[in-house]
Amino acid sequence: MLCENGVIAGILDTGARVDADERYDAAGKLVLPGFIDPHVHSRDPGATHKEDFEHSTRGALTGGVTTVLEMPNAIPPVDSAEVFAQRRAQHEVSAWTDFGLWGLALGEPNIDEIGPLFAAGAVAVKLFWGYALHRETRSLVYNLGDEPPENLLMPPPNGQVMRLFEEVARHGGLLAAHCEDKDVLATSQERLGHPIESYEDLLAARPAAAEATTIAIATEFAKATGARFHVVHLASEAGLEAVRAAQARGVRLTAETCPQYLTLTDADYPRVGPVMKVYPPVREQRDQDALWAGVNEGALVSLGSDHAPHTVEEKSRGFETQPAGAVGCETFGPVLIDALLRGKTTPTRFAEVTATETAKLYGLYPRKASSAPAATPTWWSSTPRPGGRCATRS
Numbered sequence: 001m002l003c004e005n006g007v008i009a010g011i012l013d014t015g016a017r018v019d020a021d022e023r024y025d026a027a028g029k030l031v032l033p034g035f036i037d038p039h040v041h042s043r044d045p046g047a048t049h050k051e052d053f054e055h056s057t058r059g060a061l062t063g064g065v066t067t068v069l070e071m072p073n074a075i076p077p078v079d080s081a082e083v084f085a086q087r088r089a090q091h092e093v094s095a096w097t098d099f100g101l102w103g104l105a106l107g108e109p110n111i112d113e114i115g116p117l118f119a120a121g122a123v124a125v126k127l128f129w130g131y132a133l134h135r136e137t138r139s140l141v142y143n144l145g146d147e148p149p150e151n152l153l154m155p156p157p158n159g160q161v162m163r164l165f166e167e168v169a170r171h172g173g174l175l176a177a178h179c180e181d182k183d184v185l186a187t188s189q190e191r192l193g194h195p196i197e198s199y200e201d202l203l204a205a206r207p208a209a210a211e212a213t214t215i216a217i218a219t220e221f222a223k224a225t226g227a228r229f230h231v232v233h234l235a236s237e238a239g240l241e242a243v244r245a246a247q248a249r250g251v252r253l254t255a256e257t258c259p260q261y262l263t264l265t266d267a268d269y270p271r272v273g274p275v276m277k278v279y280p281p282v283r284e285q286r287d288q289d290a291l292w293a294g295v296n297e298g299a300l301v302s303l304g305s306d307h308a309p310h311t312v313e314e315k316s317r318g319f320e321t322q323p324a325g326a327v328g329c330e331t332f333g334p335v336l337i338d339a340l341l342r343g344k345t346t347p348t349r350f351a352e353v354t355a356t357e358t359a360k361l362y363g364l365y366p367r368k369a370s371s372a373p374a375a376t377p378t379w380w381s382s383t384p385r386p387g388g389r390c391a392t393r394s
């Protein structure tokens with residue numbers, strides 16, 4: 001494999017002789033595309049006491065991620081083409097990796113910005129289905145008790161969501177969603193009858209049916225509108241069955257899962273502790289086994305970290321009041337390589353779900369994750385420094 005100025009310039013036959021300034025003998029090693037982490041929530045701007053984009057991308061690069069797709073829920077969120085342009089300019093000077101930006105889909109409140117967001121280069125738009133947002137900052141409200149009701153912007157009703165699917169289809173973009181049904185969550189929490197105090201309570205308050213139900217609704221909307229829909233951070237066997245059912249019907253529905261769902265189970269909670277509170281929650285061994293089967297059989301096409309930093313102080317609060325989310329973009333590669341070496345998947349499938357299929361999904365292929373001579377140079381440096389490029393959807 002020949003590299004020139006940091007990009008692949010060609011692949012030669014085995015044994016071919018070539019003059020090069022530097023040689024690296026990769027015999028017995030795996031040569032993988034730089035990982036693409038499509039699911040990173042840096043807190044920049046607005047909550048940089050948790051983390052900023054420079055540190056997220058430095059962490060990512062340390063673990064082999066060369067492209068980060070940044071989620072839209074910083075403060076202010078990327079809910080318009082105008083904010084998209086500002087965010088792009090801001091991150092271009094601090095990124096240590098290449099990056100792409102997600103747009104935020106709110107339903108009716110920014111339905112007219114969906115087209116402009118795609119035109120500006122958003123890799124996809126995301127609906128936080130099941131989440132209440134703060135009315136002013138549009139930041140996620142992790143626990144309904146965190147805010148007085150008048151501050152809550154509840155997720156759009158399903159009629160508006162279907163309208164959003166239509167709009168995304170009209171622009172040929174990709175819609176993704178956090179899939180947990182708010183009514184199933186609310187009723188499950190109510191039935192619990194007391195605050196969430198243990199990991200068992202968390203699982204009871206956020207059952208897998210909340211995920212599967214939302215995916216089933218999304219399936220109908222995607223079928224009816226022709227929109228491409230992507231399930232982020234799939235965490236349950238029931239959710240996976242809903243994904244498979246959609247795909248069997250020919251619906252354009254894809255799904256992602258994360259290292260935490262592939263390597264942890266509820267049995268790890270006593271060891272890992274409160275940091276393990278993430279939405280949707282890490283479930284049981286059977287869910288983990290089902291998700292690996294989903295990765296290997298092709299139902300799940302992409303892995304993302306769902307990197308979601310909070311402060312130690314925040315994560316040390318009680319179970320009920322701590323925010324959901326854990327860091328992950330720095331450990332994404334190492335944790336998954338460890339799983340690969342344990343035989344959980346094959347090297348080829350590994351490269352697909354950590355790079356190639358992800359690049360295709362978000363319109364970055366073959367500029368990213370291809371071993372063909374790169375048409376457009378990919379950012380790379382042997383002495384890392386800030387200056388990543390913003391990769392937009394093609």
Ligand code: DOR
Pocket residue numbers: 041073140178277278279280308309323324325326
């Ligand atoms: O645990 C989570 N944290 N899940 C999400 O969906 C969002 C994330 C965050 O931004 O903190």
Ligand code: ZN
Pocket residue numbers: 039041071233306308
């Ligand atoms: Zn997320």
